[in-house]
Amino acid sequence: DIQMTQSPSSLSASVGDTVTITCRASQDINKYLGWFQQKPGKAPKSLIYAASRFFSGVPSKFSGSGSGTDFTLTITGLQPEDFATYYCLQYSAYPYTFGPGTNVDF
């Protein structure tokens, strides 16, 4: 199975900050990576697919990059509604696997 790691596991930030979350796959997954935002008690919200492409309605402050094994999610100009947990997911090969998550808080 492909293992996904994320760093950091948590980070503290302030409104207006720019933060970067890294996701690493244990083997080459090309660009088959998604990013999701989740708030407590809510369903995940889809942000990015194919490593760098936006789902409809996702603001441009979110950006994704990478291919192969190393990927990043950058959030520019953090707003209060952006404080959440972020997960990456590889869908290059079954079984699909999520990263452990990165909690972004104050």
Add this chain to the structure above:
Amino acid sequence: EVQLAESGGGLVQPGGSLRLSCTASGFTFSDYYMDWVRQAPGKGLEWVGRGRDKASGHTTEYAASVKGRFTISRDDSRNTLYLQINSLNTEDTAVYFCARRGGRDASGYFYDFDYWGQGTLVTVSS
């Protein structure tokens, strides 16, 4: 508007069974692959499995942790995806979400996991 609504969760004893449903609206359900994802209390997301569309023979894929105990099926006439869960144990306690694999963009990439339901809670306890 695309909507996914899970149902069927509840309290079940260890060793019991449950069938979860995911009812879809706002799109042609029969044309889309669908996934199940779960989240144990206070834990991260775990992919459970996928059910492919009719064109792909309604074939399925599963995570190793559930293979042999969980079965994904669908009734396209009812726009509904199912997850049959057998031999439940306490580690299966989780919120279960369904999600859709959308169509392809102009570059040929699928909009994987573009829409999610709100989830249904399964609690396994004696």
